[in-house]
Amino acid sequence: MTGEPVLLSTTTDGVRTLTLNRPRLKNALNVELWHALGDALTEAGDDPGVRAVVLAGAGGAFCAGADLSDGDEGRPAHPLARMRVVSDLALVLHELPVPTVAKVDGVAVGAGWNLALGCDLVVATPRSRFSQIFARRGLSLDCGGSWLLPKLVGLQQAKRLALLAETVDAEEAHRLGLVTWLVDPDGLDAFVADLGRRLAAGPPVALAQNKALLNEGADRTLRDALANEARAQSVNFATVDAPAAFAAFNEKREPVFTGEWAVP
Template sequence: MTGEAPSATAAGRPPAEETDIDPVVLVRRDAGVVVVELNRPSRKNGLTGELVEALIDEVHAVAQNPADRVLVLTGAGDAFCSGMDLGAPVKPDELTFMRRVAALCTAIYNLPKPTIAKVNGPAVGFGANFALCCDLVLASENAVFAEVFTERGLSVDGGGSWLLPRLVGMAKAKEILFFGQRIEAAEAQRLGLVNRTVPLSELDGLCRDWAVRLADGPPRAISTIKGLLNNAASSTFVQAIEAEAVAQSLSFRSKEVREGMAAFAERRRPNFR
């Protein structure tokens, strides 16, 4: 790196990079579904400091807006995310930058609303693990998940060291990361990295269907289930059962349960909107 690095803010956030080109993130909202699209197609949506900060802002906005019920992450052009843009400067320093990347992944993983990664093309390095931070992963048949860190002499990031062993087992995770493996979409689905794989022409429709179904569902119940599942990996069975008991006792008192029970009695679809 050359030149004087800009100072970080008091919160530890580096200042955003100035740009006079198209926004690095495109956002669309429709009926509770928020689509956040990485918009650097000429760089295969490679990650920069500016993109990290824009994504963090959008995730926090979704978390705080009751009208936003589902988050979909995808990439512009023919790639999901090519990982870190190694041609871009790392500001203000490597550790601060990587901690902001970690903050982004944590915000996605802990978002109290369901998230879907719509992987329309290559998801490389960070991009692969970024997709796995989402609750659900839908991929086109031409997608590939490339954990190529060791080919660049890099360590793993994007939460891969935590996510991969839980998805595919420790031995397989080590094989994938040690050898920098590229996993085609069909194999990714077989391994449990992907929920569904479809032709590219069908990906938008499938993602829209899943997102609308989630948006029509009971937001409190889905959020509670997500929290229980996310915490299960670090809980004992006894702790998980107790957490379920507390969560369910609170659910019994919710408007969602009253609507669900009324719909059941009246033999109609519940309206959780």
């Protein structure tokens, strides 16, 4: 035991960065870290001062997945209870009302890769490596992978990744649409910092609704999607952000968004 926290949290200009901090084990997720990350994401979603979340890993790796060597002490009695911790975390990340960015350098495998895929945007370096490693461990997909992969790459490629459990390099992950941007390692910090600032400067209510509309729209009919869009747009027009944007456009300046409710 080093006494160091398994999760580091910093906030700069509305961007909350959560860093998995078990570098000796490539940030593998033990019970303590699962709970700490779930609590931290919930807290970030409830904090009006947080406008974006960055998920990162310490020590040159993103996350090596679940720590299968983790001892039984403190574990729930039944595996289904343990899996609820994993599933609850994936759901909190998916439903977080602020934009999320995975900052990936090094390995992202198993549940670690699915944590990255659960973020809205993924920034990786050419030295990143990815694998749905579950089958090699005699396990099936978890942490949302069975839902995320087919939507991101289609059913056939999802089956390839899950059944063969191959290691995919950063170039192929980018080609498949599993990485949003590939960035040189020396420029990764600056790129993610700028991306976080841009997201944090956006209209918080509109961005939250855009995220929810896109997530929900993947499973809905066009009729459902149009109804959701109309509801969301009505909410946007009831905030100060839409008028602020129109005024800024007319005055040829950048708007300042707050998400405040404008209806008396």
